[in-house]
Amino acid sequence: MNRIKTTVLFIFIAIAGSCQKYGDLVKINQLSTAIQEISGIAKIPQDDYIYAINDSGNDNILYALDETGDVVKEIKLVNTVNIDWEAMASDKDGNVYIGDFGNNRNDRKDLAIYKVSNVFDQQSGNATAIKTTFSFEDQKKFPPKKDKRNFDVEAFFYFNQNFYLFTKNRAKNFDGTTKLYKVPATAGAYEAKLIGTYETCNDDNDCFVTGAAINPENDTVVLLTYDKLFFFKNFEGDNFLEGDVEKIQLEHRSQKEGVCFKNKTTLFIIDEGRGRSGGNLYEYPLK
Numbered sequence: 001m002n003r004i005k006t007t008v009l010f011i012f013i014a015i016a017g018s019c020q021k022y023g024d025l026v027k028i029n030q031l032s033t034a035i036q037e038i039s040g041i042a043k044i045p046q047d048d049y050i051y052a053i054n055d056s057g058n059d060n061i062l063y064a065l066d067e068t069g070d071v072v073k074e075i076k077l078v079n080t081v082n083i084d085w086e087a088m089a090s091d092k093d094g095n096v097y098i099g100d101f102g103n104n105r106n107d108r109k110d111l112a113i114y115k116v117s118n119v120f121d122q123q124s125g126n127a128t129a130i131k132t133t134f135s136f137e138d139q140k141k142f143p144p145k146k147d148k149r150n151f152d153v154e155a156f157f158y159f160n161q162n163f164y165l166f167t168k169n170r171a172k173n174f175d176g177t178t179k180l181y182k183v184p185a186t187a188g189a190y191e192a193k194l195i196g197t198y199e200t201c202n203d204d205n206d207c208f209v210t211g212a213a214i215n216p217e218n219d220t221v222v223l224l225t226y227d228k229l230f231f232f233k234n235f236e237g238d239n240f241l242e243g244d245v246e247k248i249q250l251e252h253r254s255q256k257e258g259v260c261f262k263n264k265t266t267l268f269i270i271d272e273g274r275g276r277s278g279g280n281l282y283e284y285p286l287k
Helices: 003-018
Strands: 026-030 038-043 050-054 061-065 071-077 087-090 096-100 112-116 125-127 130-136 152-159 162-168 177-184 188-199 211-214 220-224 228-233 244-249 256-263 266-271 280-285
Touching (some): 038 096, 050 087, 087 211, 087 256, 096 152, 152 220, 162 211, 220 256
Parallel strands (some): 038 087, 038 256, 130 188, 152 211, 211 256
Antiparallel strands (some): 038 050, 050 061, 087 096, 112 130, 152 162, 162 177, 211 220, 228 244, 256 266
């Protein structure tokens, strides 16, 4: 290839890269290769960090990122194993929670949530976590029949001394139904109580629930899929799914894995890296 053609090709590639579309999302940065399999994020009010984890097959490490997505510290949770870490949550007291409840085959009997206390005081190095275990009150077979496989979880949040878990539906003849369960947010072993369901949509390339968060004012819940956000407002108590619902099309499909509120007006969203796409930190301005 001659020099002129080579120069034209590089200019075309540069223009194509700069014109990549993110719909209503604002790309903040590409994430470190250390967290290319990122599966959950959380924020606490005590600092400006974004806390993040990787999913199964990775180390039992909690990462702290600055608001540009750069890793600033790593905390190894020495009394845990990353079987399938899939989501994060937080509370106003500066604690973060890690959901080790990925359950693709719907056959796990060791589902757990880990609490890391006062995470803002933790430095890079080792730390310990407090463990909550649970089982689903309506699961009797491991795995259940293919049309009943709705016990995988990739989304939860903390609210009023409880965890609220949303299933990632893996049932045959997918209809988008996510189930909402409630688990006490204290150490121990519990039965997760089914308290509601919601049908997102029936596209099995998009409508899996992969993230959830509640805002600091506790009056708005958001669910995340690969290309959509579902906002629930005007609910009473913890009847989140009975509130008013607004569905937002993001116009940017990727393997989105986590969402949290940056503040009253903005969400943070992350997606997992897949080849040359994804592996980014985004902001979504609330309208």
